[in-house]
Amino acid sequence: xxxxxxxxxxxxxxxxxxxxxxxxxxxxxxxxxxxxxxxxxxxxxxxxxxxxxxxxxxxxxxxxxxxxxxxxxxxxxxxxxxxxxxxxxxxxxxxxxxxxxxxxxxxxxxxxxxxxxxxxxxxxxxxxxxxxxxxxxxxxxxxxxxxxxxxxxxxxxxxxxxxxxxxxxxxxxxxxxxxxxxxxxxxxxxxxxxxxxxxxxxxxxxxxxxxxxxxxxxxxxxxxxxxxxxxxxxxxxxxxxxxxxxxxxxxxxxxxxxxxxxxxxxxxxxxxxxxxxxxxxxxxxxxxxxxxxxxx
Amino acid sequence: xxxxxxxxxxxxxxxxxxxxxxxxxxxxxxxxxxxxxxxxxxxxxxxxxxxxxxxxxxxxxxxxxxxxxxxxxxxxxxxxxxxxxxxxxxxxxxxxxxxxxxxxxxxxxxxxxxxxxxxxxxxxxxxxxxxxxxxxxxxxxxxxxxxxxxxxxxxxxxxxxxxxxxxxxxxxxxxxxxxxxxxxxxxxxxxxxxxxxxxxxxxxxxxxxxxxxxxxxxxxxxxxxxxxxxxxxxxxxxxxxxxxxxxxxxxxxxxxxxxxxxxxxxxxxxxxxxxxxxxxxxxxxxxxx
Numbered sequence: 001x002x003x004x005x006x007x008x009x010x011x012x013x014x015x016x017x018x019x020x021x022x023x024x025x026x027x028x029x030x031x032x033x034x035x036x037x038x039x040x041x042x043x044x045x046x047x048x049x050x051x052x053x054x055x056x057x058x059x060x061x062x063x064x065x066x067x068x069x070x071x072x073x074x075x076x077x078x079x080x081x082x083x084x085x086x087x088x089x090x091x092x093x094x095x096x097x098x099x100x101x102x103x104x105x106x107x108x109x110x111x112x113x114x115x116x117x118x119x120x121x122x123x124x125x126x127x128x129x130x131x132x133x134x135x136x137x138x139x140x141x142x143x144x145x146x147x148x149x150x151x152x153x154x155x156x157x158x159x160x161x162x163x164x165x166x167x168x169x170x171x172x173x174x175x176x177x178x179x180x181x182x183x184x185x186x187x188x189x190x191x192x193x194x195x196x197x198x199x200x201x202x203x204x205x206x207x208x209x210x211x212x213x214x215x216x217x218x219x220x221x222x223x224x225x226x227x228x229x230x231x232x233x234x235x236x237x238x239x240x241x242x243x244x245x246x247x248x249x250x251x252x253x254x255x256x257x258x259x260x261x262x263x264x265x266x267x268x269x270x271x272x273x274x275x276x277x278x279x280x281x282x283x284x285x286x287x288x289x290x291x292x293x294x295x296x
Numbered sequence: 297x298x299x300x301x302x303x304x305x306x307x308x309x310x311x312x313x314x315x316x317x318x319x320x321x322x323x324x325x326x327x328x329x330x331x332x333x334x335x336x337x338x339x340x341x342x343x344x345x346x347x348x349x350x351x352x353x354x355x356x357x358x359x360x361x362x363x364x365x366x367x368x369x370x371x372x373x374x375x376x377x378x379x380x381x382x383x384x385x386x387x388x389x390x391x392x393x394x395x396x397x398x399x400x401x402x403x404x405x406x407x408x409x410x411x412x413x414x415x416x417x418x419x420x421x422x423x424x425x426x427x428x429x430x431x432x433x434x435x436x437x438x439x440x441x442x443x444x445x446x447x448x449x450x451x452x453x454x455x456x457x458x459x460x461x462x463x464x465x466x467x468x469x470x471x472x473x474x475x476x477x478x479x480x481x482x483x484x485x486x487x488x489x490x491x492x493x494x495x496x497x498x499x500x501x502x503x504x505x506x507x508x509x510x511x512x513x514x515x516x517x518x519x520x521x522x523x524x525x526x527x528x529x530x531x532x533x534x535x536x537x538x539x540x541x542x543x544x545x546x547x548x549x550x551x552x553x554x555x556x557x558x559x560x561x562x563x564x565x566x567x568x569x570x571x572x573x574x575x576x577x578x579x580x581x582x583x584x585x
Contacts (some may be wrong), residue, residue, distance in 0.1 A: 119496030
């Protein structure tokens with residue numbers, strides 16, 4: 001009871017974080033590609049009239065430019081969302097063509113045609129194919145969160161089973177694209193795209209741990225996420241070459257890895273206890289020894 | 297041919313109205329650093345480009361040390377052309393940008409040669425080269441012949457005014473204007489026209505000489521433009537005035553931020569710009585939704 005309430009809270013928090021994250025993620029990219037992000041962020045719009053970008057301007061022209069900024073601030077609230085919506089629609093349609101064309105411009109051009117937008121819009125994505133892969137990753141994460149929020153099935157499982165279940169649910173989402181997934185991985189591994197793909201994976205792993213009922217915030221936090229990140233990625237790679245029906249081998253592999261990890265955790269814990277015990281024993285015997293020496 | 301006739305007819309029909317309207321309230325506008333009456337500017341610019349047409353590319357190479365080729369490549373790569381595209385290249389008389397777009401589309405086609413759908417699409421590709429100056433268009437047509445593109449149906453040469461285009465609303469996938477918008481009398485009108493002819497999802501791209509703000513580089517650049525370029529024009533093209541106009545008109549063009557807000561005011565979204573060589577040129581882009 002208590003726990004579900006806490007979970008719900010956590011989910012809401014993480015949802016907000018994600019939406020904020022996805023928003024923030026877009027900004028630095030734009031910022032690096034373009035020198036001016038004035039027209040892509042509301043925050044910048046508000047600050048820009050105060051900053052003097054062009055000191056050579058006379059006062060009249062700078063004031064007129066700031067009013068232009070004001071106009072676009074009022075007007076652009078909706079249109080800005082509009083063009084992003086349009087881009088999302090194009091990407092959504094493009095996903096259907098990935099099987100045929102791969103994660104490529106062709107798929108995006110076909111997608112744009114399908115939704116009745118000029119394929120020129122593809123040029124407005126700063127890192128074209130990466131935008132498609134990242135959209136897919138975000139989409140999958142959203143679906144996973146929905147699944148977590150709606151499903152009662154997780155409640156009966158123990159943490160290790162919950163984790164392997166969630167990883168499985170997530171990986172099953174990319175099963176339709178499995179023949180083209182190596183290409184997606186290579187796009188994600190491109191130096192330009194690594195920051196985003198790394199962040200997306202981190203968010204995914206975080207989400208799974210939260211759903212598994214983990215609320216730790218100590219050093220363990222990093223260890224757990226590193227472990228799960230490793231398990232997720234190795235399973236993802238294993239899946240690429242898995243020819244068994246419905247990826248049965250992959251899920252066995254996944255269960256084994258999760259079990260290994262939990263065993264390792266237990267082993268480490270036992271090792272610590274052992275070390276503590278040995279240390280205590282050593283300590284007391286040393287104390288005794290020293291005491292004896294001094295007594296004499 | 298029919299299209300060109302149509303354009304001319306349209307232009308004839310439109311231009312008297314325009315002239316009378318502009319005569320009624322004639323404002324001063326800039327021709328380089330000089331203030332001239334609005335209706336004079338287009339004539340004077342026309343004269344400049346008639347003068348330089350024959351040496352245009354030679355001088356571009358000289359002045360930019362060949363860099364203008366890279367800038368145009370960058371422009372086209374930002375555009376992402378695709379087979380079946382309807383593209384309008386304004387002020388592109390010599391065909392530099394149009395040839396690049398066509399090349400890019402042809403290479404895409406070669407990549408997907410096994411796909412019969414793309415072959416049909418290739419037939420539909422149209423790149424309209426629109427320029428107000430017939431001399432510049434003639435240079436472009438000759439170059440197309442030299443390149444063996446004379447018979448290519450994809451290239452359409454149209455004489456027309458960027459402020460009053462003869463194309464239908466929502467008819468273009470892309471719009472580029474390279475080193476042209478600086479020379480028009482009303483930048484706003486050109487932007488409005490660009491917005492009008494573009495389809496939903498179509499993109500506007502503008503390559504233009506712009507403003508350098510990097511301290512030391514700015515001084516060097518100014519020195520180069522005011523001392524070297526006019527002299528270069530005199531020696532190579534035998535025409536000092538035209539190149540004096542060129543460097544002055546660059547200084548009169550609105551700075552990057554201002555121009556970006558003008559594009560946004562015309563209705564474009566996702567307006568961005570990228571400075572090349574520290575702002576010597578800038579590529580502005582906008583998306584029509």
